[in-house]
Amino acid sequence: MNTQEQILTIGLVVLATFLTRALPFWLFKKRTPKKIEQLGKVLPPAVLGLLVIYSLREQHGLKELIAVLVVVLTHQLKHNFFLSILLGTLIYFML
Amino acid sequence: MPKQPTVFQAVMNITSAAKASFPFTLPILAGFLFLGMTYGLYTHQLGFSFIYPLCMALFIFAGSMEFLTTSLLLLPFAPVQTFLLTLMVNARHLFYGLSMLDRYRHTGKKKWFLIFGLCDETFSLTASIQVPEGIDAGWFYFFITLFNYVYWVLGALLGSLIGQLLPFNLDGLSFVMTAMFVVLFMDGWKTKSSLIGLILPTICLLIFGPNQFIIPSMILMVIALWRQT
Numbered sequence: 001m002n003t004q005e006q007i008l009t010i011g012l013v014v015l016a017t018f019l020t021r022a023l024p025f026w027l028f029k030k031r032t033p034k035k036i037e038q039l040g041k042v043l044p045p046a047v048l049g050l051l052v053i054y055s056l057r058e059q060h061g062l063k064e065l066i067a068v069l070v071v072v073l074t075h076q077l078k079h080n081f082f083l084s085i086l087l088g089t090l091i092y093f094m095l
Numbered sequence: 096m097p098k099q100p101t102v103f104q105a106v107m108n109i110t111s112a113a114k115a116s117f118p119f120t121l122p123i124l125a126g127f128l129f130l131g132m133t134y135g136l137y138t139h140q141l142g143f144s145f146i147y148p149l150c151m152a153l154f155i156f157a158g159s160m161e162f163l164t165t166s167l168l169l170l171p172f173a174p175v176q177t178f179l180l181t182l183m184v185n186a187r188h189l190f191y192g193l194s195m196l197d198r199y200r201h202t203g204k205k206k207w208f209l210i211f212g213l214c215d216e217t218f219s220l221t222a223s224i225q226v227p228e229g230i231d232a233g234w235f236y237f238f239i240t241l242f243n244y245v246y247w248v249l250g251a252l253l254g255s256l257i258g259q260l261l262p263f264n265l266d267g268l269s270f271v272m273t274a275m276f277v278v279l280f281m282d283g284w285k286t287k288s289s290l291i292g293l294i295l296p297t298i299c300l301l302i303f304g305p306n307q308f309i310i311p312s313m314i315l316m317v318i319a320l321w322r323q324t
Contacts, residue, residue, distance in 0.1 A: 005172040012174055013164045014154045016181035017188075021213045024192030025199070025206070032196055038324035039317070042288045043194045044222045046316055048280040049292025050187070050309075051215055055273040057305035067270055071277045081278055085122050088274035093267035 067092040112234030115227050120242040123216050126271040127243060130158060131250015133269075136258030138165050145255040152251035156244060157214060160184050161251075187309050190316075191218040198222070202233035212240035214247075216272060223279045291319045 001009070028036060056064055071088035078084065131152065138148040143165065151161045160181060167177055191213050198221065199209050209221075217240050224239075226232045280289065295315045299308040 001168060001170070001172050006168050008174065009167055009172065009177050010151060010154070010164060012178045013151075013160060013167075013181045016178050017155050017157050017160060017185050018211060020182060020185040020188035021192060022210050024189060024196060025210055028196055035321075035324055036193065037197070039320060040193045040196050042285070042320050042323050043190055045280070045283045045285040045288040046292030046320060047187075047190045047194060048219060048223070048276060048283055049289055050190075050296045050312060050316070051219055051276045052273065052280050053293070053296040053300060053312075054187070054215070054309065055276055057300060057308070064270075064273070068273065068277055071274045072281065075278050075281050081119075081282075082121070084278045085271060085274040088277070089125075089267065089271050092270040092274075 063092065063095045066095060108231050109234050111229075112231050113238045115230045116235050116238040117242060119220055119224055120239055120246070122271050122275045123220075123243050124246050125268055126216070126275070127246035128250040128253070129265050129268040130272075131247045131252075132254030132258050132261070134158065134161055134165075135251040135254020135256070137162065137254075139255045139258060141165060141169065143168070143255075145252060148251040148255045149248070152248040156212060156247065157185055157188075158247070183310065186313060187215075188213060190313065191222070194218070194222050198232070199236065202236065205233055205237045209236055209240055212244050214243065216275070217243045219276055219279050223283050287323060288320065291316055295319065 032040070056068075067088050070091045071084050074080075074087045075084035134152075135145070135148045138151075139145070147165070147168075148161070151164055155161050155164065163180070163184065167173075167180075192210070195209075195213065195218070199206055202209060220239050220243075221236045226235045280292075283289070296308065296312040299312040299315065302308070303311055
């Protein structure tokens with residue numbers, strides 16, 4: 001690949017990435033159909049679940065399981081955004 | 096009292112939105128500086144100058160796709176495959192847009208940047224967090240997006256320039272992102288929707304493997320959620 005082709009390749013990735021982000025906003029610019037609006041309301045809790053699985057897609061051993069359990073338990077007990085993340089990450093470091 | 100906000104008030108609104116949003120981005124500061132540096136170092140080790148990770152971080156702004164693009168640059172030129180591969184890898188962004196249609200509706204010109212910067216981590220925050228009382232929502236979302244963007248670009252640049260000088264191993268820091276997703280997942284818990292988002296992707300991951308499971312997961316999730324709407 002020469003430099004020109006490299007620039008073009010990066011440009012195509014930029015374009016396609018922006019497209020995946022912008023498409024819903026373009027499709028429903030003027031008016032959002034009722035069904036889509038409701039889908040948008042029930043999606044976020046499910047998408048956050050998908051993100052949890054996505055972030056563990058390459059590595060999901062005992063170490064990850066324990067650290068995730070620490071986060072869940074800490075958050076269940078203390079409901080503190082920072083404490084739960086900090087404690088989970090510290091445990092992950094030590095394992 | 097004048098009806099139009101004065102310049103002073105406008106500046107105050109923007110500053111207070113920046114201050115209110117910053118603490119929420121701290122986990123991403125840690126995660127993105129680390130992941131960005133890993134990415135910058137990776138491009139450096141493959142022989143690319145810092146211009147490459149800098150431009151990719153600035154213009155693509157999608158972590159896993161930037162790793163992938165770097166390896167594509169070492170292969171023969173294949174524009175159509177590159178375009179389609181990007182659409183597939185980033186298909187999950189469609190869900191972010193659908194979820195944010197309403198929240199990002201009245202954000203004016205900032206909307207372009209909000210859409211451009213809608214990465215996994217920014218989405219997880221702007222979709223979950225209740226905008227604090229008295230804070231302008233549009234500017235709040237804007238600063239969350241901007242801070243995260245700056246962290247990533249800075250990380251990529253630093254990793255490329257000085258990544259190999261780091262004497263210590265920070266691999267565990269990547270778990271920061273997982274921990275944050277778990278916390279936001281718990282905070283946003285809605286039994287049916289949350290279970291759908293946890294169980295269907297897990298099954299798809301087991302069947303299709305880490306590189307192919309996102310699109311089947313999305314299709315199944317839409318089918319399962321559709322009946323709830």
